[in-house]
Each structure stands twice: as structure tokens, then as C-alpha cells.
Amino acid sequence: MRISELAEATGVPVHTLKYYLREGLLQSGVATGRTSADYGTEHVDRVRLVRALIEVGGIGIAGVHAILTALDTPITSQHSFLGAAHAALPMTGMDEPLTDEVVGLLGGLGWAVDPASPPARALGVAIEGARRAGVLVDRERLQAYAVLMREVALLDIVKVDEAMATGGPGAALRMVVIGNVMIDPVLIALRRVAQEAASAAREQE
Amino acid sequence: MRISELAEATGVPVHTLKYYLREGLLQSGVATGRTSADYGTEHVDRVRLVRALIEVGGIGIAGVHAILTALDTPITSQHSFLGAAHAALPMTGMDEPLTDEVVGLLGGLGWAVDPASPPARALGVAIEGARRAGVLVDRERLQAYAVLMREVALLDIVKVDEAMATGGPGAALRMVVIGNVMIDPVLIALRRVAQEAASAAREQE
DNA sequence: CCATGGTGGACAGCAGCACTATCCAATGTC
DNA sequence: GACATTGGATAGTGCTGCTGTCCACCATGG
Numbered sequence: 001m002r003i004s005e006l007a008e009a010t011g012v013p014v015h016t017l018k019y020y021l022r023e024g025l026l027q028s029g030v031a032t033g034r035t036s037a038d039y040g041t042e043h044v045d046r047v048r049l050v051r052a053l054i055e056v057g058g059i060g061i062a063g064v065h066a067i068l069t070a071l072d073t074p075i076t077s078q079h080s081f082l083g084a085a086h087a088a089l090p091m092t093g094m095d096e097p098l099t100d101e102v103v104g105l106l107g108g109l110g111w112a113v114d115p116a117s118p119p120a121r122a123l124g125v126a127i128e129g130a131r132r133a134g135v136l137v138d139r140e141r142l143q144a145y146a147v148l149m150r151e152v153a154l155l156d157i158v159k160v161d162e163a164m165a166t167g168g169p170g171a172a173l174r175m176v177v178i179g180n181v182m183i184d185p186v187l188i189a190l191r192r193v194a195q196e197a198a199s200a201a202r203e204q205e
Numbered sequence: 206m207r208i209s210e211l212a213e214a215t216g217v218p219v220h221t222l223k224y225y226l227r228e229g230l231l232q233s234g235v236a237t238g239r240t241s242a243d244y245g246t247e248h249v250d251r252v253r254l255v256r257a258l259i260e261v262g263g264i265g266i267a268g269v270h271a272i273l274t275a276l277d278t279p280i281t282s283q284h285s286f287l288g289a290a291h292a293a294l295p296m297t298g299m300d301e302p303l304t305d306e307v308v309g310l311l312g313g314l315g316w317a318v319d320p321a322s323p324p325a326r327a328l329g330v331a332i333e334g335a336r337r338a339g340v341l342v343d344r345e346r347l348q349a350y351a352v353l354m355r356e357v358a359l360l361d362i363v364k365v366d367e368a369m370a371t372g373g374p375g376a377a378l379r380m381v382v383i384g385n386v387m388i389d390p391v392l393i394a395l396r397r398v399a400q401e402a403a404s405a406a407r408e409q410e
Numbered sequence: 411c412c413a414t415g416g417t418g419g420a421c422a423g424c425a426g427c428a429c430t431a432t433c434c435a436a437t438g439t440c
Numbered sequence: 441g442a443c444a445t446t447g448g449a450t451a452g453t454g455c456t457g458c459t460g461t462c463c464a465c466c467a468t469g470g
Contacts, residue, residue, distance in 0.1 A: 129387060148357050150395075150399040150403070183342075189327045193325050
């Protein structure tokens with residue numbers, strides 16, 4: 001498959017594919033001559049992934065690059081690859097220091113979390129941001145949310161285990177990274193739909 | 206308080222405040238002369254809100270404007286204001302038509318949802334996006350997530366009711382809009398932290 | 411009273427991002 | 441042999457969220 005055919009197969013203009021090649025989001029195909037290369041289905045998948053991450057996931061080129069790099073890196077242990085995946089996921093505030101409040105919250109829940117954990121640090125920033133916007137976020141509310149998100153995480157882990165069993169660590173890593181980025185919008189949308197449903201159900205009474 | 210003092214109080218440069226004034230994100234203060242106006246604490250709050258929505262909420266100027274407009278509009282019924290709030294919240298894909306899959310999913314859950322509902326439409330787009338990225342999203346998984354997000358929504362609704370009781374419909378609307386935008390990142394961060402905790406707990410065994 | 415500098419207002423400019431277009435020589439393809 | 445295509449380099453575009461410049465005016469400190 002030549003680059004023009006890849007463009008047609010994915011609906012992405014050739015120029016944009018060249019751009020992705022330059023940015024390292026796409027591997028060049030196997031050269032079949034000095035002015036042609038051969039692209040395969042893995043390239044089609046890759047392009048679709050990149051588009052989905054950008055359009056629906058809403059992460060930038062830099063974020064996509066970090067994710068793809070993580071995906072292309074061989075993994076060692078079950079736990080370290082989760083850390084690697086989370087480090088690759090772009091979140092605002094993951095460079096800020098861990099707040100005492102987060103430490104207290106997670107400690108109270110009995111959750112063992114690495115102090116360097118990017119999501120734990122981002123959590124502190126998100127809580128602080130909500131407060132600055134005038135939302136009252138107390139410990140009780142955070143705990144309630146945390147318990148529910150723990151259930152969500154357990155569902156996630158099941159899917160990761162399945163991927164690990166069928167496709168090995170590579171597939172598992174892929175599931176963590178892409179599953180997080182792409183499922184987040186689903187969860188957010190579900191939250192709002194549920195609000196509407198709950199509100200409508202009450203009107204009914 | 207003059208504009209320079211407002212700038213100092215909020216940490217936002219005067220030029221940026223002027224920009225917000227131009228864009229209608231901030232009301233001008235009470236004119237005390239031809240070259241001066243008086244700003245109050247409500248302006249400080251407003252600026253903080255705008256910054257939080259942009260920085261942590263990650264929504265654009267246009268989105269902030271839509272939200273602020275909704276906040277400044279008087280409301281009628283309990284249910285319609287939830288719809289108004291959701292329409293004001295920027296979500297990718299809220300203009301796409303409702304998919305059959307979403308109709309089936311919500312129907313199966315017994316959730317009454319308006320076909321024009323923005324989050325329901327965004328949900329279809331998010332699911333489709335996840336699939337395009339190569340994530341397997343089946344009905345069972347969606348239902349499991351939906352049930353959990355319903356619990357989250359019930360917690361949200363409690364907070365909205367409290368706001369309604371103490372501050373009236375204005376406060377309730379504010380709670381819906383800002384609570385959604387600002388709590389989303391908290392939930393996302395919690396999800397990832399929970400994944401790490403669950404993974405770490407398993408390593409322990 | 412008068413210099414200084416803050417103020418509202420208009421507008422242009424900028425940096426970053428995700429492309430998109432132009433150009434080129436080499437080449438494969440009919 | 442004509443002609444489109446390819447890889448590669450480079451420049452330009454449209455959008456966003458500020459940021460800088462300029463201006464006439466005027467509040468205030470010395």
C-alpha cells in the first residue's frame with residue numbers, strides 16, 4: 001500500500017500523514033524504491049489510533065507521541081508498566097508536588113500510592129482548581145467519589161488482565177493507555193446522562 | 206477596587222482582564238469617573254472562576270462564555286435548568302445525532318433521556334471514538350460503567366439539592382455547571398489513582 | 411499646578427498548535 | 441517519453457489565548 005492508498009484508507013490527507021511521519025507518530029513503510037514505500041494494515045491501525053487520540057481523546061501531538069513511545073517500549077513488570085502508562089498520559093498538574101490532603105485522603109482509604117504518581121499529583125491540582133472555582137469539595141465527598149472510581153478501576157483492571165492473557169503485555173499496556181484516554185469521555189458523558197435521567201425520574205414522581 | 210488592584214488580587218495581568226472585559230467574560234466595574242471604575246469581590250470571584258474553568262477545566266473562551274451566560278440567565282423549572290446547563294457545557298460530539306446503540310443502552314437501563322440531550326449524543330461519539338482507537342466496548346462493559354456513573358450522578362444531585370436549599374436556583378445552576386466541569390478532572394484522576402492502588406494491592410499478595 | 415502614571419478603549423502582534431500548501435528532484439508507471 | 445507520485449524540506453494558514461503598543465483622558469502626590 002502506498003502512502004496515497006493509506007491516505008484513502010484512513011481518510012487522512014497525504015500531507016497530514018507526511019506531517020505525522022515527520023513528528024514520529026507514524027513509522028515509515030518499508031522502502032520499495034527511492035520514491036516509494038509499502039504501508040500495511042498496522043499503519044492503518046496506527047493512523048486511526050492517532051486520529052482517535054487527537055479528536056476524541058483531545059490530547060495534543062506531544063501527548064500522542066508520549067503515548068506511542070510508551071506503547072512501543074518493551075515492558076518488564078506488571079506494576080511498573082501501569083506507572084509508565086500513567087506517566088505517558090497527559091494530565092494537567094502532574095508535575096506539581098503531592099498535596100497533604102491527597103496523602104491524607106488516600107491514606108484514609110488504605111490505598112498505597114507512590115508519592116511520585118502523576119495522577120495523585122494531578123488529583124491535588126484538580127481539587128484545588130475546583131475550590132478556586134467556588135465548588136465546596138470536602139473529604140466526605142472526595143471519599144464517596146473515590147470509592148466509586150475504585151469500582152470503575154476494578155472494571156478497567158479486568159479488561160487489562162484479559163488483554164494480558166490474550167495478547168500479552170503489549171496488548172495490556174495498550175489497553176491501559178488507550179482505555180484510559182478513550183474511556184474517560186465515555187464516563188464523563190455517562191455521568192451527565194445519568195444526571196438527566198435521575199432528574200427526569202424525580203420530576204416523574 | 207481599581208482594575209490594577211483586581212489584577213493584583215487575582216494574579217491576572219491587567220491586559221488579560223481587559224481582554225476578558227472585551228470578550229464579555231467579566232462585567233465592567235461601576236464607573237467612578239471617566240477613567241476609573243470600581244470593582245468588587247464579585248469581580249474577584251468571577252475572575253477566579255474564569256481562570257479555573259480555562260486552566261483546570263480545559264474549556265475554551267467560547268465555552269466559558271456559554272457557561273457564564275447560562276449562569277447569568279434566570280431559570281424556570283428544576284429539570285429545564287439541568288438541560289440548559291448541559292447544553293452550555295462544551296463536549297465534543299454533542300451536535301451529532303443520537304446513535305441507536307445509545308438509545309438501546311439507555312432504554313435497557315430504564316433511563317428516560319431526551320433524544321436531543323447533548324450528553325447522550327456525545328456519549329455515542331465517545332463510544333465510536335474508543336472503538337476506532339481499537340478499544341473493545343461492548344454492551345456489558347458500558348452498562349457496568351453506566352451503573353457506577355449513576356451513583357456518581359446521585360452524589361452530584363445531592364449537592365445540587367443542597368445548593369438549591371441554601372442558595373436558591375442560581376446557586377443550584379452554578380453547582381451543576383461548575384460542579385460538572387471542575388469535578389470531571391477529579392474523577393479522572395481518582396480513576397487512575399485507584400488503578401494504581403488496585404494494581405499495587407495485587408502485587409502485594 | 412503640574413508631572414506622573416493609571417485608565418478605558420481600540421487594535422495589532424505573538425506564540426503555540428495542528429495542519430496545509432508549495433516546491434523540488436528523483437522515480438515509478440503508463 | 442510524458443506525467444503523476446513519492447520523500448523531503450520549508451513556509452504559510454487559521455485558530456486560540458493572550459500580550460504589547462498606542463492614545464486621549466484624568467486622578468493624585470508633591
